[in-house]
Amino acid sequence: MSGQEVTHAGWVKNVDEQGKVDISIIVNSSCASCEVKGSCNLSEMKEKIIEVNQSPSGQFKAGQAVTVVMKQSLGTWAVLLGYIFPLLVVVISLFVFVALGLDQGLSALLSIGLLIPYYLALYLAKNYFRKRFTYTIRPD
DSSP states (O other): OTTOEEEEOOOOOOOOTTSSSEEEEEOOOOGGGGGGGGGGGGOOOEEEEEEEEEEGGGGTTTOOOOEEEEEHHHHHHHIIIIIIIIHHHHHHHHHHHHTTTTOOHHHHHHHHTHHHHHHHHHHHHHHHHHHOOEEEEEEE
């Protein structure tokens, strides 16, 4: 399963001399493909720009249709880092603070407050993650 890839269709928006290619993809929520999407306000489609370091940069031109590829295991790590680990921090710290005899309200605030250093650490490590979480592109 670790060899599987996640692909998404996109268009080259910009190419620079250093080999950086900006790819525009349209991300739509599950509501956007629903048959009754016009009857609710939840349907949503957004344009996202993905930056891919690709060499040689002369291979791609602005407006060209491409496929963006990422290993599925990297998506799993992104979910773990963004959702599961913070949930564990909050739940475990809440139990620890209550077990130490702190008031439940204060324990809840302190547990949620622990997310600040967690997400700050993720932000400070963004260059590390930018190197690890890489996309590749291939022409359509």
